[in-house]
Amino acid sequence: MTEHRPDSSTAPDAPYAEPLPREWLPEGVAPEGDAVWEARAARILLLTEHAWTAEARRTATPWLMELGRWLSPAALLAASAAALLLSAGNQASSTPQEDAAALSLITADGDPVALWATLGVTADPVLALLTLEDHTAWTSRVDAARPATGERR
Amino acid sequence: MAEGGEPVSDETLAQRVQRGDRAALEQLVRRYIRPVHAVIASFLPEPSQVDDAAQETFLRMLRAIHTYDTRRPFAPWLYQVARNAARSQIAAESLRSTEPFPADGPAATGPLPDVAAERSEIRARVARALEALPEQRRVAFRLVDVDGMGAAEAGRIMGISDGTVRAHVHHARKQLREALAEYANVMDDERGPAT
Numbered sequence: 434m435t436e437h438r439p440d441s442s443t444a445p446d447a448p449y450a451e452p453l454p455r456e457w458l459p460e461g462v463a464p465e466g467d468a469v470w471e472a473r474a475a476r477i478l479l480l481t482e483h484a485w486t487a488e489a490r491r492t493a494t495p496w497l498m499e500l501g502r503w504l505s506p507a508a509l510l511a512a513s514a515a516a517l518l519l520s521a522g523n524q525a526s527s528t529p530q531e532d533a534a535a536l537s538l539i540t541a542d543g544d545p546v547a548l549w550a551t552l553g554v555t556a557d558p559v560l561a562l563l564t565l566e567d568h569t570a571w572t573s574r575v576d577a578a579r580p581a582t583g584e585r586r
Numbered sequence: 587m588a589e590g591g592e593p594v595s596d597e598t599l600a601q602r603v604q605r606g607d608r609a610a611l612e613q614l615v616r617r618y619i620r621p622v623h624a625v626i627a628s629f630l631p632e633p634s635q636v637d638d639a640a641q642e643t644f645l646r647m648l649r650a651i652h653t654y655d656t657r658r659p660f661a662p663w664l665y666q667v668a669r670n671a672a673r674s675q676i677a678a679e680s681l682r683s684t685e686p687f688p689a690d691g692p693a694a695t696g697p698l699p700d701v702a703a704e705r706s707e708i709r710a711r712v713a714r715a716l717e718a719l720p721e722q723r724r725v726a727f728r729l730v731d732v733d734g735m736g737a738a739e740a741g742r743i744m745g746i747s748d749g750t751v752r753a754h755v756h757h758a759r760k761q762l763r764e765a766l767a768e769y770a771n772v773m774d775d776e777r778g779p780a781t
Contacts, residue, residue: 449752450759452731453766456705457712459631461733462623473623473637474616477644481611484645489606 596660603651615644618661621743622668624735628728629672631713635679643671662745708769715765719758722746726754727762 463469545564549556556564594613602610619640626639646667654663716724722744729740730751737748737755744751 450756450763452759453712453762457708457766458732459627459709459713459716459728460633462620462627465620470616470619473640474612474619477615477619477641478612480641481615481644481648482608484648485608485611 597656597658600651600654600660601656603648604654604656611648614647614660618664619644621661621729621735622664624729624733625665625668625725625743626672626675627732628716628725629669630675635675639671639675640668642675643668646671659742659745661743665743665745708766711766711769712762715762718765719761723754723758723761726751727758730755731759 545561546556546558549561594610596614596617599610599614599617603614622640622643623636626643627633627636630636630639643664647664650667654660716727719727725744726740729735729743730737735743737751741748741751
């Protein structure tokens with residue numbers, strides 16, 4: 434802060450207007466270091482303390498709400514993690530087996546032994562072939578015995 | 587006030603106030619109490635009004651500190667807060683009373699010796715002429731010629747260059763001299779060592 438007297442840096446160069454006599458001007462604020470500033474500062478700080486406390490009280494939230502707000506992201510994260518784990522567990526228990534059976538049927542490519550193997554039966558090649566043929570023959574017989582749609586009319 | 591010999595900047599202190607540091611608030615109040623009074627005094631004639639508006643300024647500063655952008659200079663921001671507080675005070679006063687500001691001031695209280703009466707009359711004229719100045723010109727004149735601040739410091743507070751402050755002061759002096767032309771002879775007599 435500067436001293437309590439007109440600023441010498443504004444002293445006139447040629448066209449610069451001269452200051453008015455000091456006696457004509459209003460009273461200036463007291464100089465820095467004056468005791469009056471200490472008292473004023475103390476009063477202002479007291480006022481700001483009240484405002485500070487009131488503001489803090491106004492913006493404060495109940496602890497339970499604060500805890501809930503703090504916990505909610507954690508709870509959401511935990512629920513997501515649990516759901517993900519369960520879903521992954523289900524997939525791990527069912528999907529590979531089904532996929533394996535479907536793949537085995539495809540790769541069996543009509544081989545009776547391989548077809549029985551997809552059902553977990555280790556079949557004798559001849560018996561497996563006979564069973565398959567017998568099933569095919571039986572299906573053909575049933576189809577032959579069934580009346581054709583056109584004959585009924 | 588200083589950390590490791592370096593004075594803490596206004597902006598750093600304001601940032602600390604934003605974080606709830608009361609010691610930083612105290613430093614800012616002590617640092618700016620005098621400039622704030624000087625700025626407000628350029629709007630309000632009564633010392634008691636100036637005190638009230640200065641208190642209001644610091645209260646407003648505290649309430650609005652979260653809106654202050656610490657990348658920008660603090661002093662002009664506070665200057666605007668002080669300016670608004672002074673204007674609110676003027677508005678409140680005008681609502682409270684429709685009585686005009688006494689034109690003759692102390693001269694109305696009783697007979698005075700001739701010289702004192704004349705000086706009092708001139709001061710009242712100066713006060714009225716100051717009220718008629720544009721705001722920035724009036725504030726610059728008040729800070730520099732009345733409160734003795736340097737042009738650079740006044741510029742830092744007002745958020746303008748020191749050259750602009752000097753220009754404002756020059757025009758204010760000129761305008762006041764024109765308003766007080768009839769006292770030119772007294773002015774010559776009273777021009778003392780300060781000029």
